[in-house]
Amino acid sequence: MAIQLKSVRVERWAVAGSFVIARGAKTFVDVVVAEVLGADGAVGRGEGTPVYYLGEDAAGCRDEILRAAAHIADLDAAAARAVVQDIMAPGAARNALDCALWDLEAQQRGLRLWQLAGCDGAPTARDTAFTISLGSPGAMAEQAASAAADGYRLLKLKLTGEDDRLRVAGVRKGAPDARLIVDANESWGQLDILGEAEALADLGVEMIEQPVPVGADALLDPIYAPVPFVADESCHTAADVARIGAFYDGVNIKLDKAGGLTEALRLADAADAAGLAIMVGCMLSTSLAIAPAFVLAQRARWVDLDGPALLARDREGGFEFRDGRVGPRVG
Structure with missing residues (x-):
């Protein structure tokens, strides 16, 4: 089933108190959320957090997903995932889009994500x-x-x-x-x-x-x-x-x-x-x-x-x- 990028956006989420590591403190995190739409109306979603020590930021990740959109339009979810591996470098942008495509494919095939991923059984706590x-x-x-x-x-x-x-x-x-x-x-x-x-x-x-x-x-x-x-x-x-x-x-x-x-x-x-x-x-x-x-x-x-x-x-x-x-x- 052909797909298209439905939306991509940056969201800001507050940290409880502050999160402190050697590289500094954070009071919020910006994430990028990608949504892909199937021809059947199903919507897959994925989220990525920019890898700060690689110089990524949420706006840049959003733009990277937008640039990739034309390369996956009209493909099915599995084919789009394969293309995404070739045209996008590892990082938060590819993570958000890749996971959105996994989510969409699982819905379209009537499977849970763990089944699509080939796991032996349902995940447990x-x-x-x-x-x-x-x-x-x-x-x-x-x-x-x-x-x-x-x-x-x-x-x-x-x-x-x-x-x-x-x-x-x-x-x-x-x-x-x-x-x-x-x-x-x-x-x-x-x-x-x-x-x-x-x-x-x-x-x-x-x-x-x-x-x-x-x-x-x-x-x-x-x-x-x-x-x-x-x-x-x-x-x-x-x-x-x-x-x-x-x-x-x-x-x-x-x-x-x-x-x-x-x-x-x-x-x-x-x-x-x-x-x-x-x-x-x-x-x-x-x-x-x-x-x-x-x-x-x-x-x-x-x-x-x-x-x-x-x-x-x-x-x-x-x-x-x-x-x-x-x-x-x-x-």
């Missing part, structure tokens, strides 16, 4: 990490205690390469029973990486995300750390696995980096083939962006899909975050 924003050790301890009181059993800490051990110790004090993973955000390039990893392992950290800068991944080559290293900024698509696979134990798959569910599934297959663990993460986003990622999250060792939980409000009928788990809203 998963434990999700809750992100502890960067702050003083005391402030992060308070955030951790609040998150644990809300039922989160897996906490993800943002680090900077300075006073990381103190921050992790503070969070451990605030949430003594929580599982901890950390995101070093490329900040350990000048540190004793093994020493840092061993110290955090002693505090119960079970995974370290992106410890070194992009392009410096070989710094991890001689290190046999007590906890796994997971590539984030260093791994966007399936093609990256061959380059970084020798240095990491896992990959963090984000649909905005990969450029949609199509490439994210390829990346997951490549990670499996290379023996790398899978983490599925997200940017700040609404539940519209989480829906396709949630399908992929069924394959993940670590799930970090708390984007909507960090907003002041989510879309109506969005995912439910209860007792530290993310899942479709029931009723």
Whole structure:
């Protein structure tokens, strides 16, 4: 059934309080939403959050989708997805359009998204990490205690390469029973990486995300750390696995980096083939962006899909975050 781009728009969503990482604080997030219309009247929707460290912005993503529209007009959804992979680079724009086309095709074929994606069974609720924003050790301890009181059993800490051990110790004090993973955000390039990893392992950290800068991944080559290293900024698509696979134990798959569910599934297959663990993460986003990622999250060792939980409000009928788990809203 022939399709056309129905609309593409930029939406602004307020963050609950502020979201602080090493690169700065955010009080809102701008996302791009694409809608594609089938000849049968069905409408598929997808959402992308610009990848800020790649220089993307929402207006630019919107314009990229508008430019792509003429290339997919009058195709069916599956053919349009194939074209989109060729004419658009990985990133938030392609993610929004790719996921809209998945949504449309599933509706037109009378399937659920997980069925169309070839999953063995319906997705079920998963434990999700809750992100502890960067702050003083005391402030992060308070955030951790609040998150644990809300039922989160897996906490993800943002680090900077300075006073990381103190921050992790503070969070451990605030949430003594929580599982901890950390995101070093490329900040350990000048540190004793093994020493840092061993110290955090002693505090119960079970995974370290992106410890070194992009392009410096070989710094991890001689290190046999007590906890796994997971590539984030260093791994966007399936093609990256061959380059970084020798240095990491896992990959963090984000649909905005990969450029949609199509490439994210390829990346997951490549990670499996290379023996790398899978983490599925997200940017700040609404539940519209989480829906396709949630399908992929069924394959993940670590799930970090708390984007909507960090907003002041989510879309109506969005995912439910209860007792530290993310899942479709029931009723």
